[in-house]
Amino acid sequence: MIRFITGIFGALFSAVTLGLVFAALGIGGLLFMYSRDLPDHETLANYAPATISRIYSREGQVVDEFAAERRLFISAEEIPDFVAQAFVSAEDRNFYEHQGYDPRAIAAAFVEAVRSRGRDVRGASTITQQVMKNFLLDGSRTIERKVREIILAARIERSLSKDRILELYLNEIFLGQNSYGVAAAAQTYFNAPLEDLTIGQAAYLAALPQRPATLHPVRDYDDAVSRRNYVLREMLQNGYITRDEMEQAQAAPLETVQGGHIEAYRGSIPPRNYFTDEIRRQLSNRYGEDEFFTGGYAVRSSMDESLQEVAEAALRRALERYDRDRGLWRGPQDRVDPAELTDEESWRGALARADIPRDIDGWYPAVVLAVGDSSARIGIEGVDEDADGHFIPAEDVTWARPVDADGNRGSQARVAGDLLSVGDVVHVRAMTRDSDGSFMRWTLRQVPEVQGAFMAMDVNTGRVLAMQGGFSYQASSFNRATQATRQPGSSFKPLVYAAALDSGYSPNTIVIDAPIEVETGDGIWRPTNASNQFYGPSPLRTGIERSRNLMTVRLAQDVGMETVARYAERFGVYDDMQPFLANSLGAQESTLFRMVAAYAMFANGGERVEPTLVDRIQDRYGRTVYRHDQRLCADCDLEQIDAGLAPRIVSNRERVIDPITAYQLTSMMQGVVQRGTAAGTVGGAGLGVPLAGKTGTTNDARDVWFVGFSSTIVAGCYIGYDQPRSLGRGASGGGMCGPVFAQFMREAIREYGGGAFEVPEGGTFYPIDRYSGQRLPAGSQGEHVVYELFREGEAPYEGLLSVIDGGWGMGSDLPMFGAGEGDAPEGGPAATAPEEATVETTGGGEARVPTGTGFGTLSSGGLY
Incomplete structure (x- = not known):
């Protein structure tokens, strides 16, 4: 009997032993099978989550943010203890004790499932397992995925600290309302940083991971409060808070942004505008859209918020005034x-x-x-x-x-x-x-149908201070400052004159203003001045000030359109300018962004300046990955600098045109403001500092422009319909865009100042009769006298002047002399015959040049 019983126990022992062995082998085989081809858990050590990229103003205030997932990364050291304790209590009370998985929790979940016959199945995943599921595995509910999750959890516990694992979890987890990570959720629900949360608020956030969609603080208020209170009880049981703290937090109402109790964080950020969206567009092109939206970049913009508001108001005022004058309700x-x-x-x-x-x-x-x-x-x-x-x-x-x-x-x-x-x-x-x-x-x-754009930048650094790409960003996000390609019209003419001045012409060079016929292959092109009149021989200065189309075409023909095209490309107005004569009048399309940048190079003495909307970009770790200002600080490494001296900043910018040329052209464009096509709206605005600029009105007044500058700021405006059509009789760059420029510059000058344009070395001033172009005796004064800068060794000739005709004759029926509209003194006899001088033409003939030749039309000219 004893032997029989012993045999039975022996058999049972052998069976159990063999069963355990085979079970161990089975489990080992299972673990071996599922552990093959597992993701590399060590990649989590270098994990960089998708985080918000933010744009800051020059004062350091957040003005916009972009994100694929709204996440603010926060390191383990920055996570308050009570926040971490709330999540541990809600999700994994044994987190600091287990080795990645919790056998007790797994067993308890299994027993509960058996008791309820599958009706009550609770999760047994640890925080470590959830990290593995979120980062390295899919979310399928299979035994295979669970086993792989446990294997990876055990491995990661040997590689990373508990704090690092908790950091990964709290930054990755989805907490509803497009908020990923606890820091973003704190801002979304309570508009507060983590350290300013209450215990009750932290408990509510910890309640969300299991079912964020059904614990909304307004729709599911009672369930949300109940789950929050559960988390508070767990925190008490785990010894993280006292009973008084728990009861006080449970008694408090759940007040959130969604319930209207707290102002939303987005309410503290200005509405998205053309400026910040253009930064998004440019940086998405630079880094890729996915990288920009997930990279957590801190972008310091060049935007001056106060001037941005002025730019918006000035452009809107002009657009609405034009639209309201049409008298149509749409x-x-x-x-x-x-x-x-x-x-x-x-x-x-x-x-x-x-x-x-x-x-x-x-x-x-x-x-x-x-x-x-x-x-x-x-x-x-x-x-x-x-x-x-x-x-x-x-x-x-x-x-x-x-x-x-x-x-x-x-x-x-x-x-x-x-x-x-x-x-x-x-x-x-x-x-x-x-x-x-x-x-x-x-x-x-009503929102106007007519549209336009405005842009301003620093002439020396290229920092864009303001940009408005239309009447309203929310009405139309299309940025007309950078994306709309339009004909610049007469605002392009300074590029023609720059090519001429750099090629040996002078401000007093005489160009004939007379009819032209050009065979184009598609017929005869007959450009005209805006006034449909002709004014005879006139100095270059007159061609700019009065926006003479025929003078510009003759000059471009004489200089050579290939030369003009090279200058336009050098200034960045075009990538590839076609050398057609019509393009000398601004027929080829460009953008306001390019035109304003080109004028900045006139204003700063002829040095290349690249426009930028961004001063500096830092990555998520605070490292500078882009800095716009590449100038060298020669003295910044010195321990001290003599009293009264500032560090020397060395410019390494490329020179685009000769500084004498830049000053000559600036002086001529000052004449546009003082007595030319912008005299009424810009020159008469009383801004108190020297200003220069050029109007532009395209054929049939489909677009109107003004681009101008002080010694510190350059700004430009264009107005036109998105589907180009005539703005109507009387529309002009000076009349419509001039007031926008003047309104903006009044505030810009108040902030940035302005002064006389810097006179470059290597030149000498001579008095010139601005009607005839003749050199006058030293010390001459009067309304007809202008002091022009000439390069040393190129003093103006005191006798007769050569005349540029561009290769076209003048026509025998053209009146040789005339005062020109607007040139007669106010109240004086306009019909008085002017004095004349005999000049030699480029063809070797003679012409009589009136010393009282006028300087053109009050209109801004145009394509034809």
């Missing part, structure tokens, strides 16, 4: 169902959902609630209703005629109902009295 921005306008809560909700630009300073979205016999009652976003309500009165709509979708115009509006219907979503602005700023009425506005 209808509402959007419409809402009138059935949604039953009460204030309803209409405010409907208006909040309406598609309407909200980035126009001083403009408010509004919805038409009722239309009466004369006025329309409106509800205004962000403005409280008063006892009587808000209205658009009849007198505010009489400026407009309604236009339907086919372009048909209705009758002039007399009452608000002629333009508006219930449910229309429109813009309104408060009209105030000029005398005391008191409110008068709400006035109807």
